Amino acid sequence: MSTAQLDRAAPAVAPAPGGVLHRVRRLRHTSPGRLQLILAVLLTLGALTGLVAGITAAAARTGTDDLGERAQPLLVEAETIYSALADADTTAAQAFLAGGLEPAELTRRYEADLHRATTALTSAARRTAPGGPAAEAISALSADIPRYAALVASARANNRQGLPVGASYLSTASRLSRESLQPQAQALFRSAQREVDAGYSDARSSWWTALLVVLLLTLLVTLLLAQRHLSRATRRTFNLPLLAATGVTLLLALTTAAVLAGQRARLADARTDGSRPVAMLAEARILALRERGDEALTLAARAGEGAQEKDFDETSRQLTGLLADIRRQSGAATSAAVTAATEGHRDYVAAHDEVRALDNSGRYDDAVELAIGEPTTRTFTVLTDGLGRGLEDRKADFTREIDDAGRGLGSLTVLGPLLALVLCVLAAAGIRARLEEYR
Amino acid sequence: MRIRAAAVAAVLTVLAAAGCSGDSTPLARPAGPSAEAPAPAGPATAPDTSCRPRASLRPPATLPEPGKMPAGSYMRTIQDRGRLVLGTGQDLLLFSSRNPFTGRIEGFDVDMGRQIADAIFGDPDKIQIKVIPYDKRISSAHDGSVDLVANTLTANCARWKDVDFSTIYYDAAKRVLVSSTSKARGMGDLGGRKVCAARGSTSYDGIVSAASKPVPVARDTFGDCLVAFQQNEVDAISTDDAILAGLAAQDPFVEVVGEPLSQEPYAMAVSKEHPEFTRFVNAVLARNRANGTWKRTYERWLPDLGAAPKPPAAEYRD
Numbered sequence: 001m002s003t004a005q006l007d008r009a010a011p012a013v014a015p016a017p018g019g020v021l022h023r024v025r026r027l028r029h030t031s032p033g034r035l036q037l038i039l040a041v042l043l044t045l046g047a048l049t050g051l052v053a054g055i056t057a058a059a060a061r062t063g064t065d066d067l068g069e070r071a072q073p074l075l076v077e078a079e080t081i082y083s084a085l086a087d088a089d090t091t092a093a094q095a096f097l098a099g100g101l102e103p104a105e106l107t108r109r110y111e112a113d114l115h116r117a118t119t120a121l122t123s124a125a126r127r128t129a130p131g132g133p134a135a136e137a138i139s140a141l142s143a144d145i146p147r148y149a150a151l152v153a154s155a156r157a158n159n160r161q162g163l164p165v166g167a168s169y170l171s172t173a174s175r176l177s178r179e180s181l182q183p184q185a186q187a188l189f190r191s192a193q194r195e196v197d198a199g200y201s202d203a204r205s206s207w208w209t210a211l212l213v214v215l216l217l218t219l220l221v222t223l224l225l226a227q228r229h230l231s232r233a234t235r236r237t238f239n240l241p242l243l244a245a246t247g248v249t250l251l252l253a254l255t256t257a258a259v260l261a262g263q264r265a266r267l268a269d270a271r272t273d274g275s276r277p278v279a280m281l282a283e284a285r286i287l288a289l290r291e292r293g294d295e296a297l298t299l300a301a302r303a304g305e306g307a308q309e310k311d312f313d314e315t316s317r318q319l320t321g322l323l324a325d326i327r328r329q330s331g332a333a334t335s336a337a338v339t340a341a342t343e344g345h346r347d348y349v350a351a352h353d354e355v356r357a358l359d360n361s362g363r364y365d366d367a368v369e370l371a372i373g374e375p376t377t378r379t380f381t382v383l384t385d386g387l388g389r390g391l392e393d394r395k396a397d398f399t400r401e402i403d404d405a406g407r408g409l410g411s412l413t414v415l416g417p418l419l420a421l422v423l424c425v426l427a428a429a430g431i432r433a434r435l436e437e438y439r
Numbered sequence: 440m441r442i443r444a445a446a447v448a449a450v451l452t453v454l455a456a457a458g459c460s461g462d463s464t465p466l467a468r469p470a471g472p473s474a475e476a477p478a479p480a481g482p483a484t485a486p487d488t489s490c491r492p493r494a495s496l497r498p499p500a501t502l503p504e505p506g507k508m509p510a511g512s513y514m515r516t517i518q519d520r521g522r523l524v525l526g527t528g529q530d531l532l533l534f535s536s537r538n539p540f541t542g543r544i545e546g547f548d549v550d551m552g553r554q555i556a557d558a559i560f561g562d563p564d565k566i567q568i569k570v571i572p573y574d575k576r577i578s579s580a581h582d583g584s585v586d587l588v589a590n591t592l593t594a595n596c597a598r599w600k601d602v603d604f605s606t607i608y609y610d611a612a613k614r615v616l617v618s619s620t621s622k623a624r625g626m627g628d629l630g631g632r633k634v635c636a637a638r639g640s641t642s643y644d645g646i647v648s649a650a651s652k653p654v655p656v657a658r659d660t661f662g663d664c665l666v667a668f669q670q671n672e673v674d675a676i677s678t679d680d681a682i683l684a685g686l687a688a689q690d691p692f693v694e695v696v697g698e699p700l701s702q703e704p705y706a707m708a709v710s711k712e713h714p715e716f717t718r719f720v721n722a723v724l725a726r727n728r729a730n731g732t733w734k735r736t737y738e739r740w741l742p743d744l745g746a747a748p749k750p751p752a753a754e755y756r757d
Contacts, residue, residue, distance in 0.1 A: 099542025154669075163689040164536040165669075167529065168662030302529060302544070302570035304584075362522045362567035368542070 031233065032438040035431055038226045042245075042427040045219045049249075050420020052215055053256055056208035057412035060263055063203030064409065067267075068402035071199035072275060074127045074134070075192040076395065079282035080120040081141065082185035086289040088113035089177040092152055093296035094372045096170050102156065114149060121145070124188065134195070137188040141181065148176050167300075174297065189282070196275050203267055203405070209260055216253045223249060223427070234434060241430030248423040255415060259408040266405030274398025277334060280326045281391045287319040288345070288383055295352055298359075299368055305356065316349055326390070334390045341386025347379045490596040493704055494756035495606045496714055498722030505561030513713035514559055517586055523559060525552035526571040526585030530662030532685030533740050534591050544568045547740040548589040551608055551707060554732065555587060558723045573660060574639025577601050580708040587707050587720070591682055593641075594706040603717040604706035606724050607751040608733070611679035612699030613645065616668070616686055623675065625697030629653040632674040635664035642678040645700070661686060668693075679703045684744060704751065725753055 027033030091110040095102035121141055128134045151173035158166030223246045230239050294312040298305065323345060327338045351370065359367035370376060508514035517523050527535040527548050535548040553563035571579045571590070580588045580602045591611070594604040615634070617623045623632070630651035636642035638657040646655040656673050658664045665686050667673045676686060683695045709717045727733045728750040737747040 097542070099538075100540050151666075154666075158689070159539045162539050164530055164532050164539065165662055165665050165686075165689045166539055167537055168660065168666045171659075172663060172666050302568065303572070304569055362524070364567070365542075 032435055034229075035435050035438075038222075038229065039428065039431040039435075041222060042219075042226060042431070043424050045215065045222055046420050046424040046427060049212070049215045049219050049252070050417040050424075052208060052212045053252065053416025053420065054413050056205055056212045056256075057259070057409050057416055059205040059208050060203060060260065061406060061409035061413065063199065063205055064263065064267070064402060064406045067196065067199035067203050067270075068399065068406065070127045071192065071195040072278075072398060072402070074124055075189070075196050075275075075279065075282070077120040077124040077127070078185065078189040078192040079286070081117050081124065082182065082189055083282075083285050083289055084113045084117035084120065085145075085177060085181050085185055086286065086293055088117065088152075089174055089182075090289060090293040090296050092155070092170060093174060093293065093300050096155075096159075096167065097296060097299055097368050097372055102159065110152070114145070118145060132191070134188055134191040137184045137191065140184045141188070144176060144180050144184070148173055148181060151176065171300075178293075186286075189286075193279055196279075200267060200271055200275075204264060212256060216249065216256070219423075220246065220249055220253070226427075226431075230431075230434060234437075239430045239434070241426045241433070245423040245426035245430065248419055248426060252416065252419040252423070255419070256412060259412045262407075263405045263409060266401045270398050270401035270405060272329075273331070274394055274401055277326060277330050277394040278391060278398060280322060280329075281338075281387055281394060284319060284322050284326065284341070285384060285387045285391070287315050287322065288380075288387065290315050291319065291348075291352070292380055295355065295371055299355075299364075299371055302364065304360065309356070312352070316345075319345060330390070330394075333393050337386045337390035337393060339386075341383050341390065344379055344382030344384075344386055348376070348383055351376045351379055490599050491754065491756060492594040492596055492599060492604070493607050493706075493751075494754040495604055495706070495721055496717045497755040497757050498718045498725055502558060502719070502722050502726065505558060508559060512719075513586075513716040514719050517716075518559055522565045522567045523552065523556040523587065524567045524569055524585045525549070525556075526569050526576065526579045526588040527552065527590045528573065528660065529570045530660045531591060531682055532688055534681060534685060535589070536685065544570070547609065547736060548591065548705075550736045550740070551589045552587060554727055554736075555707075555720055555723055558719070572639075573637040577708065580710055583710050583712070586716070587709055589707045591679060591705055592708055593679075593703045598708070601711075602708040603711050603714060604708055605717060605720045606753040606755075607704040607706050608724060609681065609705040610751050611681040611703040611705060613642065613678060613701045613703060614680045614683055614695050614699060615697045616676040616683045616693055616695050617674065618668075619692050619694050621674070623696065626653065626677060626700070627651045629675055633672070634675045634677050635667055635673040636676065636678055637661050637664065640678065646677055665689065681705075681741075681744075684741070688743065721753065721755075728753070 024037070027037055088110050091106050091113060095106040095110070098106070121138065124134075125138050125142070128138055151169050155166045155169035155173060158164075158169060160166075223242060227239055227242050227246070230242070231237050291312055294308040294315065298308040298312070301308070320342075323338060323342045327335055327342065330338065355367045355371045355376075358364075358370060503509055503514070506518065508518045527544065529535060529537040529544050531546065531548075533546055535544055535546040537544050549568065552568075553566055556566040557563040559565075569579075569585050571585065571588070573590075576588050576590050576592050577598055578601075579585045588602075592598075593611075594607065598604070615623070615626050615629070617629075623629050626634075626646075626649050628651070629649075630653060632653050633656050634646045634649075634653040635656045635658055636646055637660055643655055643657055646653055653675070656664075656667065658667055661676065661678060661682055664673065664676045668676055669690065676683065680695060680699065687693050687695055707720055709720065724733075727736075733750040734747045737750075741747075
């Protein structure tokens with residue numbers, strides 16, 4: 001029905017040449033003509049409002065879903081790839097430091113790391129559009145990870161036979177990891193971060209929302225003006241169908257406002273309590289693993305304090321600052337985990353200083369023993385576990401908020417156009433009744 | 440320090456002909472004779488014949504007792520510190536490499552250092568091994584970050600300007616390592632092929648300037664060269680036979696080919712600040728040549744190279 005009306009109304013809104021414009025102008029001079037014009041405007045506005053309400057809700061829903069199901073998981077996967085590769089590199093270096101047959105524990109850990117990295121890479125590839133820096137990073141990683149694994153396997157095979165070239169294979173692998181794999185993983189992480197930021201703005205679908213607000217206001221004002229005109233022209237104070245249409249419009253406006261405001265509030269929460277701390281915690285874990293890698297590589301190089309040790313100091317400073325930031329910004333549960341991580345980090349740095357002191361005073365074997373021994377490993381695990389707990393806590397929070405943000409958007413997609421249809425019918429009924437009187 | 444006799448100069452010309460395996464530009468300074476661009480014909484590094492690289496400082500007649508180093512001497516500083524700091528590598532099997540089973544660095548070069556530690560402390564274990572990059576061997580001795588460098592380091596005149604060398608403890612010669620399936624019989628057959636050497640070594644310069652025009656490839660260490668070789672990234676490795684022997688021992692599918700290209704006399708490097716330490720090292724070397732320690736060390740690490748030759752004779756410049 002409303003579409004049929006729309007067809008008739010089209011000339012009234014579309015700027016048409018001479019004849020049509022002339023007819024419209026002529027309509028203004030007769031009472032039924034004016035009523036027809038008002039009806040056309042109301043129906044057009046009603047239809048547009050319904051359409052835009054549906055689009056806004058659908059866009060916000062798509063954006064929210066994309067954020068929750070693609071961008072944010074991509075960020076988490078990028079972090080997984082990065083930290084798994086960094087940990088694999090550190091583990092391989094520690095196995096080398098241990099000397100003799102590599103400890104089974106470290107072999108298992110290295111293999112679990114590699115498995116984690118490749119699994120996350122496969123699933124990240126599914127979430128990435130072809131072309132663009134993320135896809136480039138993924139294809140580079142897919143090519144280099146098998147090469148890296150092959151180099152480490154050669155290192156182990158040579159090590160088993162007691163050939164020192166195994167150490168050279170390991171350092172070649174480590175160089176590949178540090179110079180190619182980890183930078184690519186970092187590029188993927190940064191690109192995922194940008195996608196999350198873009199995801200938030202898509203999910204808010206601000207342009208559509210603004211258009212909807214304008215349309216709703218215009219519709220309300222037009223309805224009120226139409227009723228004023230009718231009450232003056234017909235001496236009836238109320239036109240019930242139009243009054244009902246006004247009510248429906250208000251209902252639509254309130255529903256839309258409630259759903260969208262709710263979604264935005266949830267999005268804001270998801271960002272401040274979810275995405276942002278997740279990114280910071282992920283960064284912290286990467287920094288922590290970098291420290292551990294620097295320590296192992298410094299010892300493996302056996303050349304005293306060099307570039308890696310400088311990198312350790314720099315990384316350690318960054319991590320201390322970052323941990324303080326996270327703790328300041330997060331709630332109780334995460335705060336507890338991060339406090340544990342901060343203490344773990346402090347203890348670990350103390351142990352590291354002792355390792356350096358031992359190595360610098362010529363007690364290399366003791367330094368290695370302390371660095372890869374049980375107590376230091378446990379201290380470092382306190383740090384990474386604390387960060388991991390915080391990360392899980394924040395990820396859960398993000399998922400909860402995003403699920404809540406998506407709620408209501410689906411029903412608005414249907415409800416918006418439906419209410420608009422109802423108000424069009426009511427407006428048509430209200431004005432047709434008056435038009436009948438001129439027949 | 441200047442040329443003494445025509446005969447010596449003639450020998451030296453041969454010795455320095457193809458450069459050495461160490462860092463070609465030990466310290467930052469305007470291009471010295473060894474860093475010059477290659478001459479149109481002949482070896483790249485114009486032989487520096489301004490000195491007798493084999494000739495070191497004369498040792499005292501008697502060695503002090505271990506643990507009783509004379510006051511004021513550098514040996515006393517080392518003794519008071521409690522350990523000798525030796526600069527070496529960890530990837531040259533037979534000379535200084537990390538034993539994968541024990542994690543310890545060991546080899547002929549390391550034993551040379553351990554014998555010095557033994558002479559100072561009466562305990563060869565009082566030694567700290569610091570791994571130094573191949574292109575930092577001279578600067579590490581020069582700036583005192585290590586007491587002693589023993590790392591297949593060739594004594595030559597360019598390096599004598601920056602550090603003092605001990606007497607010669609090993610005579611090496613440059614050759615080429617290729618795959619056992621390769622038809623190449625020397626550097627002359629490797630034109631256009633990739634040949635690897637450690638970055639900053641004069642072996643690398645030797646590849647750059649080889650008449651057959653191979654493609655030089657630089658890696659951080661010779662161990663990395665072996666990795667590149669096994670990954671088919673390079674066709675050959677060129678350096679001293681002693682180093683090549685260590686590489687060949689790790690891969691049954693290679694062979695060392697070519698006539699010896701040059702003589703590479705290995706010596707330990709010491710800072711010029713402590714000539715008394717160089718004399719002390721020479722005294723230890725002289726004693727160990729005489730009492731058979733040198734021969735036992737050779738037999739321990741280099742049995743694959745055949746029976747132990749006579750130790751290189753000591754030469755002194757004063």
